[in-house]
Amino acid sequence: MANSNTHLTTPTKTPSSRRNQQSQSKMQSQSKDPVNAETRSRFEAYNRLQAAAVAFGEKLPIPEIVAIGGQSDGKSSLLEALLGFRFNVREVEMGTRRPLILQMVNDLSALEPRCRFQDEDSEEYGSPIVSATAVADVIRSRTEALLKKTKTAVSPKPIVMRAEYAHCPNLTIIDTPGFVLKAKKGEPETTPDEILSMVKSLASPPHRILLFLQQSSVEWCSSLWLDAVREIDSSFRRTIVVVSKFDNRLKEFSDRSEVDRYLSASGYLGESTRPYFVALPKDRSTVSNDEFRRQISQVDTEVIKHLREGVQGGFDEEKFRSYIGFGSLRDFLESELQKRYKEAAPATLALLEQRCSEVTDDMLRVDMKIQATSDVAHLRKAAMLYTASISNHVGALIDGAANPAPEQWGKSTEEERSESGIGSWPGVSMDIKPPNAVLKLYGGAAFERVIHEFRCAAYSIECPPVSREKVANILLAHAGRGGGRGVTEASAEIARTAARSWLAPLLDTACDRLSFVLGSLFEIALERNLNQNAEYEKKTENMDGYVGFHAAVRNCYSRFVKNLAKQCKQLVRHHLDSVTSPYSMACYENDYQGGAFGSYNRFNQASSNSFCFELSDTSRDEPMKDQENIPPEKNNGQETTLGKGGETHITVPETPSPDQPCEVYVYGLVKKEIGNGPGGVGARKRMARMAGIRNIDPFRVQNGGLMFGNADNGMKSSSAYSEICSSAAQHFARIREVLVERSVTSTLNSGFLTPCRDRLVVALGLDLFAVNDEKFMDMFVAPGAIDVLQNERQQLQKRQKILQSCLTEFKTVARSL
Secondary structure, X not given: OOHHHHHHOOOOOOOHHHHHXXXXXXXXXXXXXXXXXXXXXXXXXXXXXXXXXXXXXXXXXXXXXXXXXXXXXXXXXXHHHHHOOOOOOOOOOHHHOOOEEEEEEXXXXXXXXXXXXXXXXXOOEOXXXXXXXXXXXXXXXXXXXXXXXXXXXXXXXXXXXXXXXXXXXXXXXXEOOOEOOOOOOOOOOOHHHHHXXXXXXXXXXXXXXXXXXXXXXXXXXXXXXXXXXXXXXXXXXXXXXXXEOHHHOHHHXXXXXXXXHHHHOOOOOOOOOOOEXXXXXXXXXXXXHHHHHHHHHHHHHHHHHHXXXXXXXXXXXXXXXXXXXXXXXXXXXXXXXXXXXXXXXXXXXXXXXXXXXXXXXXXXXXXXXXXXXXXXXXXXXXXXXXXXXXXXXXXXXXXXXXXXXXXXXXXXXXXXXXXXXXXXXXXOOOOXXXXXXXXXXXXXXXXXXXXXXXXXXXXXOOOXXXXXXXXXXXXXXXXXXXXXXXXXXXXXXXXXXXXXXXXXXXHHHHHHHHHHHHHOHHHHHHHHHHHHHHHHOOXXXXXXXXXXXXXXXXXXXXXXXXXXXXXXXXXXXXXXXXHOOOOOOOOOOOOOOOHHHHHHHHHHHHOOOOOOOOOOOOOOOXXXXXXXXXXXXXXXXOOEEEOHHHOEEEOOOOOOOOOOOHHHHOOOOOOOOOOOOOOOHHHHHHHHHHXXXXXXXXXXXXXXXXXXXXXXXXXXXXXXXXXXHHHHHHHHHHHHHHHHHHHHHHHHHHHHHHHHHHOHHHHHHHHHHOOOHHHHHOOOOOOOHHHHHHHHHHHHXXXXXXXXXXXXXXXXXXXXX
């Protein structure tokens, strides 16, 4: 047991010359010890590697110790004890703002501590700082400057301090912000959560050792932060538990069983986890460094003495002695870190070789960019090949492809509507859901889905109701111009007007939606090109860094698609104008030749141009006082006058009423026939014609479709207004069918897809490359771009140099293992 207590020896003050002689002799003995030299070289190699990782943002699995715990659990005091001197670390509250990486280097020549801070965003260290107060000031100023710059309460960016001292171990510890339950006054309320999240992030990498501190006054069952540690390391396999302020608990022990039960921490940490129990000096008065270290050693001695003599039966020294005291913890941390360094050296060497190779490749890439700024021909060739590749991928996506994954890059119908900013179809009240609306599609598949959605939207629109005033204005004007097609022309004009008003917005929306589908293909084509180059390991020119060129290609493609949309809008509008032209036969085409509709056409041809149609919504029982030529009731609608020679004259009203039977005033229109008596030939012919017209099956339009029936009295109850509205609905349906089925669908396909397949590469090439060298190079050499590339090269060169130096060191370390 004597040799286990050697670390408790209290250092004594000696004259300066004597201390120098002792240090020099110790340095000489250590330099002759090959094991000690190997350990030191390995430690220095990892320290330099860690500095490079912090400076360049390298993610290297370097074995590191991360100290975590509550804000008052003694982490700061433990760090000062490990350093061997005080620098008022608790006063600057460094643990509450930024992590601090303490690289402790045991340098026997440093009789006084030398602290150097790594420059922000650099692997270089500043000048040595000797004053402890100056060390605290640097930590405070750097923390405040960064938090002010980032406008945050805490920051995960660490401060790196290298401390060289003859009385500190070779050890590196990352001190983290202490856990808190509530934010301090003036801090954001989210500060506790931000600290917890940051600490978890720092402690999560598996190559890091957790040093968890909790003061002895807290029972394990009520520990506030033990669950947080379990979330990071559930089995405590890489966690070192430290019970701080252990001297506060000593007075509660009365016999050996109590001490052993507490020291075992059974039931909470598991059988394989043994916590360390540490007590440190409470006196915060200003003392010399030698006195500070003497006090630490004295506290260790007093704790052991109390457990041996102040507790009945003592304690199980064989089991727990190596876990009690600061000296035991310091020796274990140093040996454990060196053990991890040795185990990780081969993997670290392999990773360094990989990183050096990557940095070399990055250097070559930057050199090629710098060289390309003066080689216009080479740059043109690379840019043209890249543009052609993107155009080919766009064509492949239109023709049908499933790479990249549609689940990630495709869009559903609802997503297309939302992201394009185009909601529902204009004039359509119902929600149009085409087949496959929920599937994520892109390219040609998404294009066809929008086409089908347009057709559904178009067929959901019926001819809107028309006011009687509008019908009267159109019909009466046609009647005044003469001719025999007044009703048909009026119906057709109403249908044409409705088609232009309701179908034109649908056509514009369809073009906009299709334009969005094609515009989305650019990003997918980029991803497809990247995947293909990686899959086949193509040695193509790397164009990733040319931001100006990529922006130009993107703008040219967007402009190309917008021009296609504009042209397609003009084409489909032209088709709409054609099919709604008065000279178009679309309104008069019909698959049903002859029959009732043929009779209806014949009726229109037989209609007299001298008749007016009553279109006002008058009740059938209301007296028609203002109408002329109303036959007296006693004559039942006829007035017979004897003319010369016994001729019979029948007066027919010239302005029929829609409330009177249609076969008399509409279908049974006759002119006065001279020389024909009631029983004459003329009367029989006239009656035969009327009977023939009565036998015509009337038609009705329902939901845009034509229906035929045998209702004998159907036409009797219909008015001229309802007949014209029904006819207009049929004409509208015919116009819609011709427009959608014969014109628009094929026009949209040929107007959008064909140019993307055949003309895209030419259009992009003309916009991008049909320019002089000076304008072409503007895409690649922006103002100051050369300086940016040169700076990037310098940073890479510096990074390559430090990594190469670390690689050389680790090769030496590997050979000594």
